[in-house]
Amino acid sequence: MEEDIRNNWKNTNFQSLTGQQIENIVDGRRRTGLENLAQRYKRFSVISFIFVFWSVMMFFSDLFPENSKPLLPILFGAYFFIASSIDYWLYQGISGIDCATMNVAEVIRLAYFYRKRHLQSIILLLPYAVTIVGLMIYYYNDDVNNNFIYGVIGGAIVGLAIGTRQFMKFMADYRKVTKDY
């Protein structure tokens, strides 16, 4: 039976790549899934880092209520700094995976390691984000009109609904990552 299975496996005929697909590969127009993932982490890292400066500028602007300073800008800044650092670290790690030279066990270990860290960072940052939104509602309560508060609450509810859905997906992914390796 084993030999039959192996023979069937080895004698399977697949259709070849198209000329266009080969051209895209050789011209460097196509990027791998891993390269795209690394670029995504890099992009998020840069965006989060820009928001660190935005948080500093917020400290001097009138947008934050006076009684929320310096706590809220510091919390915002710290949040974006942590997010940027994590994303940069993930970008460095993912870029370091070399499919051409590393052995399979090493690549699996690294891929799962970074995937796990990615999910753990979300678990860490999600309560942080919820806390910031809560504090914003608290501080803005005295300062601005009700419409603004309703806007923040509405945004928070929608964000929570989307976030919970994403979180459930992440948890399913996390369980798979820990179970699969």
Add this chain to the structure above:
Amino acid sequence: MLTSTIQINTRFWDKVLKLFLMINPTNDIRNQERIHIFNKILSEYDGLVSRICFGYSQSREEFEDLRQDVYVNIWQGLRSYHGDSCIKTWIYRVAINTCVSTLRKRSSRIKTANQITVFSEIIDEDAEKMVLLNDLRESINQLSQLDRAIMILWLEENTYEEISEIVGISRHNVAVRLHRSKQLLKSIFGSMK
């Protein structure tokens, strides 16, 4: 105006390229060599690459993506490949590494009701063999990443030593894992029939 600008630009880059090749003539030879090896891989080892990608795919789109990703890594990897290991072993390594490093979110992928029909668009085999291959692929997909790699390499008729070299674990470990996977595969495969 635009045409002349393009012509000037093209001439300019041609000159830069010629200058670069004058300074470093081996680069051109190396590039020719790289294209030659890549063409050889495409003609001789496409079946091998396709089978591995098939073993890791859930859908036709996933298969196409993985196969192209493998070739991108092979093309890029050829720059640093100096023939330290046998080309076939190296291709196995690159192909499996590409598949295992792309941890896709299965749930977000489109699950097709009839996988056999979907894969028959890329596999030139009769219906009976398609059913067998699909059962095998689904059974392999239930194994862990490392066990799946070992099982696919075993199906490819590699020896335990070769599998151990590609995967990077001891020969004994390969034997133990393979034995366990075969038992599991027999039970899954048996219940499918």
